[in-house]
Amino acid sequence: xxxxxxxxxxxxxxxxxxxxxxxxxxxxxxxxxxxxxxxxxxxxxxxxxxxxxxxxxxxxxxxxxxxxxxxxxxxxxxxxxxxxxxxxxxxxxxxxxxxxxxxxxxxxxxxxxxxxxxxxxxxxxxxxxxxxxxxxxxxxxxxxxxxxxxxxxxxxxxxxxxxxxxxxxxxxxxxxxxxxxxxxxxxxxxxxxxxxxxxxxxxxxxxxxxxxxxxxxxxxxxxxxxxxxxxxxxxxxxxxxxxxxxxxxxxxxxxxxxxxxxxxxxxxxxxxxxxxxxxxxxxxxxxxxxxxxxxxxxxxxxxxxxxxxxxxxxxxxxxxxxxxxxxxxxxxxxxxxxxxxxxxxxxxxxxxxxxxxxxxxxxxxxxxxxxxxxxxxxxxxxxxxxxxxxxxxxxxxx
Numbered sequence: 001x002x003x004x005x006x007x008x009x010x011x012x013x014x015x016x017x018x019x020x021x022x023x024x025x026x027x028x029x030x031x032x033x034x035x036x037x038x039x040x041x042x043x044x045x046x047x048x049x050x051x052x053x054x055x056x057x058x059x060x061x062x063x064x065x066x067x068x069x070x071x072x073x074x075x076x077x078x079x080x081x082x083x084x085x086x087x088x089x090x091x092x093x094x095x096x097x098x099x100x101x102x103x104x105x106x107x108x109x110x111x112x113x114x115x116x117x118x119x120x121x122x123x124x125x126x127x128x129x130x131x132x133x134x135x136x137x138x139x140x141x142x143x144x145x146x147x148x149x150x151x152x153x154x155x156x157x158x159x160x161x162x163x164x165x166x167x168x169x170x171x172x173x174x175x176x177x178x179x180x181x182x183x184x185x186x187x188x189x190x191x192x193x194x195x196x197x198x199x200x201x202x203x204x205x206x207x208x209x210x211x212x213x214x215x216x217x218x219x220x221x222x223x224x225x226x227x228x229x230x231x232x233x234x235x236x237x238x239x240x241x242x243x244x245x246x247x248x249x250x251x252x253x254x255x256x257x258x259x260x261x262x263x264x265x266x267x268x269x270x271x272x273x274x275x276x277x278x279x280x281x282x283x284x285x286x287x288x289x290x291x292x293x294x295x296x297x298x299x300x301x302x303x304x305x306x307x308x309x310x311x312x313x314x315x316x317x318x319x320x321x322x323x324x325x326x327x328x329x330x331x332x333x334x335x336x337x338x339x340x341x342x343x344x345x346x347x348x349x350x351x352x353x354x355x356x357x358x359x360x361x362x363x364x365x366x367x368x369x370x371x372x373x374x375x376x377x378x379x380x381x382x383x384x385x386x387x388x389x390x391x392x393x394x395x396x397x398x
Contacts (some may be wrong), residue, residue: 004095006086009111011016011044013142013168014128014202015067015100017175022096022182023068024336024351024358030092030375031066032085032367035075037393043073054341057368059125061339064348067338067362071281072376073369073396081394082110082375086119091379094120096182100128104136113197123195124185126178132201140202142168149206154213157230170206176352177205190366232290240290241319242297242305249297249305250321255279267296338362369396 008019010033016031023029040133041048043057050060073090075081089097100113106112106127113125127133130140140262143164146152150169156163181198205215212234213226214294224288225234231250233239239252253259256278263272271292275281282289302318318324325331326347334350337360351358372395373386381389389395 004186005092006030006096006098007032007092007094008096008098008101009033010098012046012171013065013173015098015178016044016046016169017172018128018178018182019069019098020065021175021179021352023362025355026357026359028373029069031069031087033071033073035081035369035393035396036075037075042396043071047368053346054364055367058365063338063346063365066365067336067348068073068359068366069363070371070375071366071369072372074372075298075394076109076111076198078392078394080389080392084379084381084394085110086116088118088375088379089116089123092155092375095123095186096126098126098128098178098182102137102139103129103133106265114268115193115385117197121195122189122193124182124189124198125195126182126198126200127381128174128200128202130201132199142171142202143204143278145170145206149203150210150213151206154226154228156228158224158228160228160230162228169209170202170375173205173209174200174202183352232286235279235283237279237286238289238293240293242294244297244302244305245299247302249302249309250317250319251309252315254315258314262309262314265308265312265335267300267308268293271296334360336362338358338364340364370398372396372398 002309003026004022004322006019006022007030008015010019011033019029019031031044036042041057044062046062046065047057048059049062052058052062053063064175074084076085078168088094097111097116099106101109104148107115117123127216129135130138130145143187145168146164147162149170152162152164155165177200178198180204181200185196186196188194216225231241233252236252239254241250253262259276259279259282271289273285275285276289306316306318311321320328327337331350334354336348336350338346340346341364348362351360376386376389376395386395390397
């Protein structure tokens with residue numbers, strides 16, 4: 001596929017994670033941030049989160065989602081700023097426009113689908129919001145939507161409090177839905193020549209993942225099936241995290257054949273009973289069974305347990321710290337990288353899938369508004385017009 005041009009009015013994580021996937025494909029991604037005269041910390045708030053990496057507006061939390069992109073800044077509250085945005089879309093032949101501001105602001109900022117598709121009829125338009133355009137004034141952040149969508153209720157120890165996921169699942173899910181929706185729209189456009197509007201609701205995207213819990217309600221499920229269960233799987237027994245002499249081992253069994261191989265390991269042979277031959281029987285006896293497995297695992301080292309489970313072809317894993325993950329042999333060639341202004345190599349998460357021609361070396365994220373004047377010049381603005389924009393607060397005075 002020919003590389004596309006993406007213009008994205010983005011901040012935080014949900015949309016930057018989506019457009020990162022386009023940047024990894026080698027597409028041109030221009031991130032648009034706001035100009036707000038007098039603000040001490042302009043642009044995306046995430047620029048200022050975490051430790052300082054390069055300068056005052058490129059801190060650690062901002063780096064990984066924004067590599068490989070250009071950065072412009074416009075004051076869309078002013079007519080000249082909106083006109084500049086519209087001219088960029090037309091003159092740069094922008095293929096895809098994205099945004100993740102609340103829908104109630106679309107029209108006032110001149111970024112609504114109707115306005116932009118009138119400028120470029122085959123434009124693909126994608127927006128992320130908390131609950132979609134039917135709730136135009138509802139803001140949304142990942143933790144709040146995790147709570148709203150029930151994720152927190154089903155995460156954590158059964159006798160503990162509702163718990164957030166360790167990664168921003170909803171942000172990343174919403175971003176992936178934009179990526180998938182745009183790819184589908186491009187395939188449809190190749191046949192029809194028409195653009196498309198894509199609205200991603202963070203709540204709906206999150207709820208779509210409740211495939212193993214939400215449908216159980218109409219099966220008159222036991223309440224324990226749709227609430228917290230710690231590291232234990234609610235249905236496949238035994239699946240749990242067990243403490244060893246020197247760490248933890250996670251074991252996941254999904255069939256009776258795996259159970260038979262498990263109890264063939266001499267140290268676990270004593271766990272075999274007639275009831276436990278079937279998963280349903282093990283489910284009925286799960287409290288006692290988990291306790292017995294835990295007592296055995298605690299007597300042995302992690303390496304010993306991993307060796308036994310590997311030999312029996314039982315799905316298992318050590319519980320790695322993130323510092324272990326970045327050094328895994330299986331990921332060594334997949335990690336993406338960028339180079340900081342001081343010459344440091346920054347290792348980052350791998351691309352989700354391996355695609356031929358996809359780059360692993362990404363340009364370091366730009367400073368706030370770094371490409372504003374270059375992009376506007378590409379759209380046909382001259383030096384005098386740019387000077388007027390600077391003095392009028394339409395673009396940053398840099």
